[in-house]
Amino acid sequence: MDQQLRAKQIEKTLTAMKQLNTKLNKRKLKRLREIKRAVKALFVAHETTDLISYSIQPRVVVTKSFLQRGRPTAKTPSQNHRRVEYQLAWDVNHAEVVKQSRTDGVFPLLTNNREKEARDILEIYKYQAFLENRHSQLKTYLEVAPVYLKNPDRVLALLDVVMLSLCVATIMERELRQGMERNGLKSIPIYPEERECQHPTAHSIIRAFQHVEKFEVLDRDDNVTEYFPPLLTPLQKQILSLMDVPATLYA
Numbered sequence: 001m002d003q004q005l006r007a008k009q010i011e012k013t014l015t016a017m018k019q020l021n022t023k024l025n026k027r028k029l030k031r032l033r034e035i036k037r038a039v040k041a042l043f044v045a046h047e048t049t050d051l052i053s054y055s056i057q058p059r060v061v062v063t064k065s066f067l068q069r070g071r072p073t074a075k076t077p078s079q080n081h082r083r084v085e086y087q088l089a090w091d092v093n094h095a096e097v098v099k100q101s102r103t104d105g106v107f108p109l110l111t112n113n114r115e116k117e118a119r120d121i122l123e124i125y126k127y128q129a130f131l132e133n134r135h136s137q138l139k140t141y142l143e144v145a146p147v148y149l150k151n152p153d154r155v156l157a158l159l160d161v162v163m164l165s166l167c168v169a170t171i172m173e174r175e176l177r178q179g180m181e182r183n184g185l186k187s188i189p190i191y192p193e194e195r196e197c198q199h200p201t202a203h204s205i206i207r208a209f210q211h212v213e214k215f216e217v218l219d220r221d222d223n224v225t226e227y228f229p230p231l232l233t234p235l236q237k238q239i240l241s242l243m244d245v246p247a248t249l250y251a
Contacts, residue, residue, distance in 0.1 A: 002104040006051070010092060013046040017054070017090050025085045032056060035086055051097060054090040061085050134166060141203040142166075169202035172243070176200050179242030188242075189235060209236060214251070 020038060023029055029038060035056055043049040060082055067077045109121055116124070138144040144162055149155050177200065180188065187196040190204050197204060215228040229251040232240075240247055 003101065006097070006100065009046050009048050010051055010097075013042065013048045013052055014090070014092075016042050016046065017052075017088060021088045024087065032058075032086065035088075039088070051093055051100070052090055053093045054088060057087050057089055058084050059087065134170070137166065137169065137203070138162060141206070142169075172202045172205055173200065175243040176205060176239065179244065183242065185242075188238065190239070194235075205239065208239060212236070 017039075020029075020042060024035060029035055039054060039056075040049075043052065061084075063081045063083075064078050065081060066072045067079060072078070109125055111121055113121070142162070142165055144158075147155075147158065149158060180186075180200075187198045188200065189195060190197045190200050190208055212230045212232065214230045217226045217228070218224075219226070232247060232250075237247060240250055
């Protein structure tokens with residue numbers, strides 16, 4: 001991929017150089033400084049500053065103008081005008097191409113941890129995607145953003161609550177997935193319309209219990225409270241069982 005990208009960038013740069021060469025000595029490209037600025041911008045745009053070498057070759061163009069009107073003859077007085085025009089010449093810097101090709105597919109990982117081995121550092125780096133996926137829950141069902149706090153102490157307090165919420169969500173997912181694995185279940189119908197789900201998330205677990213209700217009725221005359229426990233569906237009971245949460249404890 002690095003090799004293909006580099007070749008594509010060089011090809012685009014060469015095409016752009018040809019187009020730029022046809023525009024020289026006109027309008028804003030008459031001076032050497034303006035031409036150099038245009039070439040530099042072109043290299044920066046295509047990220048090929050070191051991959052292509054170029055030169056600006058000047059040439060003197062002489063034009064003749066006659067000092068009298070009418071058809072000129074051999075004796076008609078004339079005057080020569082000299083002006084400098086520029087032309088681009090370029091070539092691919094093959095030495096730099098070979099130098100960059102030696103690092104194709106290679107990228108550095110910088111760390112201040114001197115105790116880990118190179119393999120451990122690489123595994124930590126590759127685990128970053130899972131952390132980012134977990135942090136994406138902050139702005140979705142956890143609804144952390146936007147935050148309008150300015151006091152640093154309150155910001156830290158909010159971060160503590162957020163991290164605690166992420167830990168709880170992670171434990172919920174882990175307990176349910178491990179329970180499914182213990183019971184040989186590849187999926188459970190936890191999605192809407194009872195669709196099967198192989199990897200339940202904390203959001204889907206909470207959504208499965210969002211309509212659960214319980215009631216307490218207080219008789220003020222006898223000072224007695226009558227409790228009506230929540231009526232759980234078979235799916236909700238299955239989820240609690242897989243997570244090793246007794247239904248009586250949940251109620």
